[in-house]
Structures are given as C-alpha cells and as structure tokens.
Amino acid sequence: MIALTNIVIGAIALLHLYILWFEMFAWETRGPKIFRGFPKELFRPTKNMAANQGLYNGFLAAGLIWSLLIQNLEWKDNIAMFFLGCIAIAGIYGYFSASKRIIYVQTLPALLGMILVYLF
Numbered sequence: 001m002i003a004l005t006n007i008v009i010g011a012i013a014l015l016h017l018y019i020l021w022f023e024m025f026a027w028e029t030r031g032p033k034i035f036r037g038f039p040k041e042l043f044r045p046t047k048n049m050a051a052n053q054g055l056y057n058g059f060l061a062a063g064l065i066w067s068l069l070i071q072n073l074e075w076k077d078n079i080a081m082f083f084l085g086c087i088a089i090a091g092i093y094g095y096f097s098a099s100k101r102i103i104y105v106q107t108l109p110a111l112l113g114m115i116l117v118y119l120f
Contacts, residue, residue: 005116009064009080012087012109016061023054035099060087080117084110 022030027050028043043050063083070076091107 001116001120005113005120006068008109008113008116009068009084012084012113013061013064013068015105015109016057016064016087020054020058020061023050023057025054027051027054037099060090077117081114084113084117088114 022034027047031043031050032038032040060083063079063086067076067080067083070079088107088110091102091105091110094102094106
C-alpha cells in the first residue's frame with residue numbers, strides 16, 4: 001500500500017506540474033479551454049497573475065516530489081501531509097472563489113493522499 005500512496009502523491013505532483021505549465025506558459029492558449037467561464041478577453045491582461053499562480057503550483061509539486069525522496073518515514077509522511085494539506089486548503093478556497101470543479105480536481109485527490117499517508 002505504500003506503493004499506492006507514492007503513486008497517488010506522484011500523480012498529484014504531476015497534476016500540479018501540469019497546472020504550472022499551463023498557467024505559466026500556456027495561459028492564453030490552454031487557459032480558455034480549462035476556464036470556460038472566464039471571459040476570453042481577460043486572459044491576456046491576467047497572464048502575469050496566472051504565471052504567479054503557476055509558480056505556486058510548482059512549489060506544491062516540488063514539495064510532494066521532495067516527500068517521495070525522503071528516506072526517513074516520519075519526515076516523509078510529515079512533509080507529504082503538509083503539502084497535501086496545502087493543496088486541499090487551496091482547493092477548498094478555489095471551490096468558493098473560482099470554480100466548483102476544483103474540489104474534485106484538487107481537494108479530493110489531496111484528501112485521498114492524506115488518508116493513504118495516515119493509514120500506511
């Protein structure tokens with residue numbers, strides 16, 4: 001089950017690397033396909049803001065990747081729980097402020113990861 005936990009954490013890290021990519025480098029091309037409710041004319045003026053958000057998602061991914069590399073199991077779990085908790089909280093905030101879908105894309109996977117870390 002530890003392997004499943006690592007797979008879930010790795011998948012969440014990959015998701016946040018993808019978010020980093022589209023928010024930092026493809027905001028005007030990929031962004032409108034993802035955020036359909038956001039007015040298309042606002043993607044260009046919000047490009048720098050989105051890039052900043054992308055950078056934060058990259059930090060979350062880096063933290064999860066770091067947790068996969070830690071040998072000490074107590075530290076590994078603590079670091080994973082911290083970054084998964086940050087992602088879950090960001091998803092809850094995003095649910096209320098940006099899109100209801102974020103709860104499914106971001107919060108639920110992070111909570112699943114937290115449950116797996118806690119159990120195994």
